[in-house]
Amino acid sequence: MASTLPPRPNLAAVLLREQLRERYPTLAIDSENTLFGTPVWEIVEDQVVARPTGQGVPL
Structure with a gap:
């Protein structure tokens, strides 16, 4: 059975x-081109x- 989900890292x-x-x-x-972070x-x-701001994480 083929999975329709993207690869786990994505x-x-x-x-x-x-x-x-x-x-x-x-x-x-x-x-x-967007990052999100946690305001401090x-x-x-x-x-x-x-x-x-806490470390930005790419979307």
Whole structure:
């Protein structure tokens, strides 16, 4: 029986692209040139300060 799923290393990327297209259909996100990361915030002297974003991961 032949599988219709992409090779395992690409499966997460394919599923992520599908979800991005479904959630943000008007944005036309270019998955070849897009990274996502986790924002990092810290409270410094009662101020919210942005810190460097966590490591970017290619889509």
